[in-house]
Amino acid sequence: MRRGRAIILLSGGLDSATALYWAAHRGYRTTALSVGYGQRHARELSCARRLARAAGADWVRVRLAPPWLRSSSLVDAARPLPDMPAARIGFGAIPSTYVPGRNAVLLALAVSLADARGAEAVVIGTNHRDCSGYPDCRPAFLRAFAKAVSLGTKRGALGRRLDILAPLQKLEKAGIVRLGLRLGVPLGWTWSCYRGGERPCGRCDSCKLRARGFREAGAADPALR
Amino acid sequence: MRRGRAIILLSGGLDSATALYWAAHRGYRTTALSVGYGQRHARELSCARRLARAAGADWVRVRLAPPWLRSSSLVDAARPLPDMPAARIGFGAIPSTYVPGRNAVLLALAVSLADARGAEAVVIGTNHRDCSGYPDCRPAFLRAFAKAVSLGTKRGALGRRLDILAPLQKLEKAGIVRLGLRLGVPLGWTWSCYRGGERPCGRCDSCKLRARGFREAGAADPALR
Numbered sequence: 001m002r003r004g005r006a007i008i009l010l011s012g013g014l015d016s017a018t019a020l021y022w023a024a025h026r027g028y029r030t031t032a033l034s035v036g037y038g039q040r041h042a043r044e045l046s047c048a049r050r051l052a053r054a055a056g057a058d059w060v061r062v063r064l065a066p067p068w069l070r071s072s073s074l075v076d077a078a079r080p081l082p083d084m085p086a087a088r089i090g091f092g093a094i095p096s097t098y099v100p101g102r103n104a105v106l107l108a109l110a111v112s113l114a115d116a117r118g119a120e121a122v123v124i125g126t127n128h129r130d131c132s133g134y135p136d137c138r139p140a141f142l143r144a145f146a147k148a149v150s151l152g153t154k155r156g157a158l159g160r161r162l163d164i165l166a167p168l169q170k171l172e173k174a175g176i177v178r179l180g181l182r183l184g185v186p187l188g189w190t191w192s193c194y195r196g197g198e199r200p201c202g203r204c205d206s207c208k209l210r211a212r213g214f215r216e217a218g219a220a221d222p223a224l225r
Numbered sequence: 226m227r228r229g230r231a232i233i234l235l236s237g238g239l240d241s242a243t244a245l246y247w248a249a250h251r252g253y254r255t256t257a258l259s260v261g262y263g264q265r266h267a268r269e270l271s272c273a274r275r276l277a278r279a280a281g282a283d284w285v286r287v288r289l290a291p292p293w294l295r296s297s298s299l300v301d302a303a304r305p306l307p308d309m310p311a312a313r314i315g316f317g318a319i320p321s322t323y324v325p326g327r328n329a330v331l332l333a334l335a336v337s338l339a340d341a342r343g344a345e346a347v348v349i350g351t352n353h354r355d356c357s358g359y360p361d362c363r364p365a366f367l368r369a370f371a372k373a374v375s376l377g378t379k380r381g382a383l384g385r386r387l388d389i390l391a392p393l394q395k396l397e398k399a400g401i402v403r404l405g406l407r408l409g410v411p412l413g414w415t416w417s418c419y420r421g422g423e424r425p426c427g428r429c430d431s432c433k434l435r436a437r438g439f440r441e442a443g444a445a446d447p448a449l450r
Contacts, residue, residue, distance in 0.1 A: 064289035066334065068341040094379050101337030101378055108333035109291065112326030116293040141377035148373050152366035153326055154319050 005029045005119035006165070007110045008057070012047030014190045014210060015125035015168055018176050020055050021183040022167045023123045030057035031117065033110050037099070038065045043196040050189050062109060069099055095133050097194065097205070103136035107145055107164065115153040120161055122149075127168040127176060129209065142166055173213025181219060188222030200224070228252045230344035231390070232335045233282070235259050237272030239415045239435060240350035240393055243401050245280050246408040247392045248348045255282035256342065258335050262324070263290045264299060268421040275414050287334060299324055299419060320358050322419065322430070328361035332370055332389065340378040345386055347374075352393040352401060354434065367391055398438025406444060413447030425449070 006028035008020045024030050032052035034045055045061070052059035070076040079096060103124065110122040130137035146164040150156040168176055180187050192210040193200035200207050200223060214221040231253035233245045249255050257277040259270055270286070277284035295301040299322040328349065335347040355362035371389040375381040393401055405412050417435040418425035425432050425448060439446040 060292065062289055062291045064287055066287045066337065067285065068338050094382065098379060099337075100340035101333060101374075104333040104374065104377055105330070105337050108326060108329040112291065112324075112330050113293050115325035135379060135382040136377040138376065141373060144369065144373035144376050148366060148369035149326075149329065151363065151369050152329055152361040154323060154360060157319065157360035 003027045003029070003120070005031060005114075005117060006121040006123050007114045007117070007119050008032050008123040009106050009110050009125065010034050010048045010052060010057075010059075011125075012044035012049075012051060012190065013125070013192050013206075014173075014180065014187065014213075015127055015176055016048075017051045017055075017125075017185050017187070017190045018180040018183065019123050019125035019167055020051065020057060021180070021185045023121075023165075024055050024057065025183055028121065028123075030055060031113070031119065032057040032059050033113055034059065034061045035106055035109055036061065036063040036065075037102070037105070038069055043193075044191050047189055047191040051186065054186055054189070060113065069102075094135070095205070098134055101136065103134075103141070104145065107142075107149075111149050111153060111162065114162055115155050118155070120155075121163040121165050123165045123167065125168050126166050127171050127173075129172060139166070139169060142169075172216075173209050174216035177213045177217040177219055181217070186222075188225065190223065192223075228254070228345070230254045230256060230339075230342060231346040231348050232339045232342070232344050233257050233348040234331050234335050234350065235273045235277060235282075235284075236350075237269035237274075237276060237415065238350070238417050238431075239398075239405065239412065239438075240352055240401055241273075242276045242280075242350075242410050242412070242415045243405040243408065244348050244350035244392055245276065245282060246405070246410045248346075248390075249280050249282065250408055253346065253348075255280060256338070256344065257282040257284050258338055259284065259286045260331055260334055261286065261288040261290075262327070262330070263294055268418075269416050272414055272416040276411065279411055279414070285338060294324055319360070320430070323359055326361065328359075328366070329370065332367075332374075336374050336378060336387065339387055340380050343380070345380075346388040346390050348390045348392065350393050351391050352396050352398075354397060364391070364394055367394075397441075398434050399441035402438045402442040402444055406442070411447075413450065415448065417448075 006023045010016045010032035034048040126137035155162045192206045194204040194206050195201045231248045235241045235257035259273040351362035380387045417431045419429040420426045
């Protein structure tokens with residue numbers, strides 16, 4: 001099915017890359033939006049550019065550096081990163097990697113781009129595991145945000161649709177790996193590690209979840225070759 | 226009444242300055258947030274800093290320059306600014322000064338700051354006239370956005386309140402001038418003109434609305450002295 005344009009929030013990680021390929025596969029013309037908000041490292045963003053090109057998507061980058069985001073260990077390199085057993089990651093308390101209101105800011109920027117470019121959808125790679133720890137990844141938030149957007153944009157005011165899509169919402173990491181493999185995502189180019197070294201650290205929560213996802217999907221992680 | 230902290234979106238214009246003083250007057254500890262998003266001129270932002278200091282508020286500034294916002298005449302100096310009879314401004318079609326999804330981006334940034342700093346309210350200076358032209362100034366949008374925010378922030382997840390307040394919502398410009406005068410806002414330091422010259426141009430929609438507001442309020446505009 002031929003569709004209009006979609007804006008995909010692309011961090012350069014496994015999830016958002018899979019969401020990008022999902023959108024392309026569904027027939028959307030794709031614009032990938034990568035937002036630098038002062039993350040510890042720029043590794044993800046260079047992966048994002050490469051992935052967007054591979055997917056045949058336009059790539060738009062925007063930078064902002066809100067000083068208050070240093071309360072998150074994902075932004076402030078002086079704060080310790082969490083180091084939990086994989087089975088517990090994402091369940092229970094809000095982790096120190098929570099970036100206050102991050103997805104509201106990312107979605108608002110994507111919506112702004114969508115409203116300017118006449119896109120009919122915004123795609124975000126939030127998923128099952130994210131939901132428990134991060135309030136701004138939950139379906140109820142995404143639904144409420146979509147409702148606000150339908151009221152507060154030119155597109156919405158003109159009666160045109162602007163969907164917020166979270167195609168990975170019900171998937172665990174293994175399911176995302178399987179979907180990524182099926183869609184031909186170059187998974188070796190995706191970057192999940194919270195640290196920005198030459199190779200993934202293997203110790204942070206994100207590395208552990210990724211390793212577990214590949215293991216459960218019965219696949220080798222091409223990023224570790 | 227002694228309240229917690231409020232984040233006030235402060236552009237440096239008449240409306241947001243009045244909203245800032247309103248919040249201080251209501252007993253909030255105030256943090257003013259000014260967002261540079263590539264506006265035609267930096268005049269407003271220097272006014273914002275001065276106003277925040279006068280109000281005894283913290284001042285936080287964040288800059289971003291999304292390339293797609295050049296579709297708005299408020300951002301792209303190559304586009305003509307609208308020039309309408311004052312009585313028609315703000316009614317009818319969405320004007321060329323509409324910045325796609327702007328208030329969603331501004332509110333999301335303010336909410337992010339509120340979530341990081343433990344603020345209980347975000348204040349925006351949208352008002353009656355804005356509502357007709359700009360979909361992202363309408364009460365229904367602000368209500369829906371507040372609902373999303375209550376679901377998608379750490380504060381919300383912990384059951385704490387994070388209100389979105391629009392104290393000027395029902396006021397026309399004359400009412401805002403009267404309120405500003407009553408609250409002691411240094412109105413001469415506010416900047417409304419869409420252009421960024423030494424003095425207000427007097428021709429753009431924003432200058433005309435302001436002039437009419439002062440005239441109807443029976444006051445002289447101290448910015449024109």
